[in-house]
Amino acid sequence: MTEQRICVMGLGYIGLPTASLLATKGFRVHGVDVNPRVVRTISEGRIHIVEPDLDVLVRAAVSSGNLTASTEPVEAEVFILAVPTPFGEGHAPDLRFVEASTQAIAPRVRAGDLVILESTSPVGTTERVAEILFGARPELRGEIAVAHCPERVLPGQILRELVDNDRVVGGIDARSTEQASTFYRRFVRGEVVCTSARTAELCKLVENSYRDVNIAFANELSLICDALGVPVWEVIELANRHPRVAMLRPGPGVGGHCLAVDPWFIIHSVPEHARLIRTARQVNDAKTDWVIERVLAQADRFRDPVVACLGLAYKPDVDDLRESPALRIYERLKEALGEHKVLAVEPNLPSSDARALVDLDHALERADVVVALVAHRPFRAVDPERLKAKVVIDTCGVFR
Numbered sequence: 001m002t003e004q005r006i007c008v009m010g011l012g013y014i015g016l017p018t019a020s021l022l023a024t025k026g027f028r029v030h031g032v033d034v035n036p037r038v039v040r041t042i043s044e045g046r047i048h049i050v051e052p053d054l055d056v057l058v059r060a061a062v063s064s065g066n067l068t069a070s071t072e073p074v075e076a077e078v079f080i081l082a083v084p085t086p087f088g089e090g091h092a093p094d095l096r097f098v099e100a101s102t103q104a105i106a107p108r109v110r111a112g113d114l115v116i117l118e119s120t121s122p123v124g125t126t127e128r129v130a131e132i133l134f135g136a137r138p139e140l141r142g143e144i145a146v147a148h149c150p151e152r153v154l155p156g157q158i159l160r161e162l163v164d165n166d167r168v169v170g171g172i173d174a175r176s177t178e179q180a181s182t183f184y185r186r187f188v189r190g191e192v193v194c195t196s197a198r199t200a201e202l203c204k205l206v207e208n209s210y211r212d213v214n215i216a217f218a219n220e221l222s223l224i225c226d227a228l229g230v231p232v233w234e235v236i237e238l239a240n241r242h243p244r245v246a247m248l249r250p251g252p253g254v255g256g257h258c259l260a261v262d263p264w265f266i267i268h269s270v271p272e273h274a275r276l277i278r279t280a281r282q283v284n285d286a287k288t289d290w291v292i293e294r295v296l297a298q299a300d301r302f303r304d305p306v307v308a309c310l311g312l313a314y315k316p317d318v319d320d321l322r323e324s325p326a327l328r329i330y331e332r333l334k335e336a337l338g339e340h341k342v343l344a345v346e347p348n349l350p351s352s353d354a355r356a357l358v359d360l361d362h363a364l365e366r367a368d369v370v371v372a373l374v375a376h377r378p379f380r381a382v383d384p385e386r387l388k389a390k391v392v393i394d395t396c397g398v399f400r
C-alpha cells in the first residue's frame, strides 16, 4: 500500500514536514502551495521555514523523486488539507483557505479516495469540506471518505512528534474514520484513536484553550506579584512543589497561530458558554499592553533612551512571528519612541530581514533598557555582568 499517492495542500509548518516525512516512508507525495516561491524552493530541495532537520528530510525526499511540488493539485488516493485557518473580523473563523483548497481538489478526487482536513478548524468544518466536495461532485456522495485529524506537533520538534504523538481521527461517517485511521497507522508510532469529526475538531480546540487558560492564570499572577512586590518566578517554583499544582510560566502575552487563535473558534461558536475561555484570551492580550506600558515608563527615566528587544518570535528557538506578542511590543515601542531608538535581536531570522535586526552584542552595548521577550537559546547564555548597568525587564524569565 506504500504505493499510495498523496496530495498535500499547503506546504507550511504542517504540510511540508508531513509531505516530506511521507515521501521518505515510500509514499509518492505531491505538495501543493498557492505561493510559487514556496513551490520553487521546495522543488529545488530547499526549505522556506525554520525547523530542525527538515532541510535534510526535504532534500532526501525531493532527490528520491518521491516528493514533487507545484501550484496545482494532482490525482491521488489521499488528499491532506494543511492550509491556514486564521480568524478575521471580530475573531470570526476565516475558512477561506480551507474552502479554496477543497474547491481546488474537487475535480481530482475519485471514488474510494480519502480527504483529510488537518487544519485546526471550528466544529462542523469537516462536514463543510464534504459538502463542498459533494456540491461540486454529487456522484461522490457516499463514495469517498472525509475525516479530520488535528495536528498537535510542537514547532522545533515537528519531525519527531509527527510520528510519536497520539492522533485523534474522526470521520464524517464510520467508513471515513476507518479509512483515515488505517492511513495514519501506516506511519504513526503513537496511538491512533477514533472518534467523530466534530469531536476531533473540538478536541484540538479544547487542548489549546486549556493551555491558554492556564497561561492566563500565570500571566494574571505575574501582575499580582508585581503589584505586591513578590518575585513571580519564585512563587511559581515554590507553589509547584505542591504535589497537585503545576502552574505554567508567564510571558509577554500569548502568541502563535494556535493558542492565540483556536480559543476564538470555541468562543465564536458558543459565546454564551465560553466565558472563562474568553476572559483568558483577554488576560493574555492585556499582558502585552502591560509590558509596553512598563517599558515606556522605564525608558522615560532616560533623556535619550535606547531600548533593546530580545526576541520577536512567538516562542523560543523558532522563526515564527504569527500573532507574536514580542513583535507587537517591538512595533508599539518603535511607534512610541522612534524607529532608531528600539533595537531588535532575533537570531532565528536572516539578517536580511526587513526589520533591520541587530546582533545581541551590539544591542547589549547600546541599550539603556533591555527587554527580554523570548527565551531563545543565545539569550539564556548572556553573562549577567553585561546587564548590570542596564534596566532589565525580563518578561519570560530568560535571565534567571
Ligand SMILES: NC(=O)c1ccc[n+]([C@@H]2O[C@H](COP(=O)([O-])OP(=O)(O)OC[C@H]3O[C@@H](n4cnc5c(N)ncnc54)[C@H](O)[C@@H]3O)[C@@H](O)[C@H]2O)c1
Pocket (backbone or CB within 6 Å): 009, 010, 011, 012, 013, 014, 015, 032, 033, 034, 035, 038, 082, 083, 084, 085, 097, 100, 101, 104, 118, 119, 120, 121, 151, 152, 153, 154, 155, 257, 258
Ligand atoms: N504550525 C503549527 O505548529 C501547527 C500546529 C498544529 C496545527 N496547526 C494548524 O495547521 C494548519 C496549517 O498551519 P501551518 O502552520 O502549516 O500554516 P502555514 O501558513 O505555515 O502554511 C500554510 C501554507 O498553505 C498555503 N496555502 C494557502 N492557501 C492555499 C490553498 N488554497 N492551496 C494550497 N496551499 C495554500 C500557504 O501559502 C502556506 O504556505 C492551520 O490550521 C494551523 O492552525 C499548525
